[in-house]
Amino acid sequence: MASYWLFKTEPAEYSITDLAGEPGATVRWDGIRNYQARNHLRDDIAKGDQVLIYHSSCKVPGIAGTAKVVSAPYPDPSQFDPNSPYYDAKSSVGAPRWFCVDICHQSSFDNVIPVSRLRTVQALAEMVLFRQGRLSVQPVSEGEWQILVELGLHKRHPVPVQE
């Protein structure tokens, strides 16, 4: 059974619009360098899981759209690349430290659902987003997911057909 997740990104660096514009609307979600987030990526996330894309550190932080996990977890190649900002000299191919998955864009909300609004929803009070800051890959419960889909229902447009 599919699980639900929230991935944070700073839209100035990489946004839901960037994701939608990728070839096949698919991208490697790499560069995660936090152990708790790593553990989710390595141990808990599976192909077919659903992802909320969250825009942080921007004018209107909040949920910007949805994506789907389209690969199994695998070692993040950037940890082995000395020219990458995500290079980790203490990692090795034999004992990789960091993991990633590929995700595919599913939907963009016409307007971000602001975190300030999410805070006002009683049923979302237990979200990891509020219980624990600073975690860029975090689980979302099925109940939370359904509420968030409801909130986004009238603020969503379908994925543009890829050429």
Next chain:
DNA sequence: GCCAACGTTGGC
């Protein structure tokens, strides 16, 4: 720009 929360580092 402020600052609270929290992860990481490094001396001991």
Next chain:
DNA sequence: GCCAACGTTGGC
């Protein structure tokens, strides 16, 4: 293994 210092995250 403790914990102070430091760095980063991220909303406001």
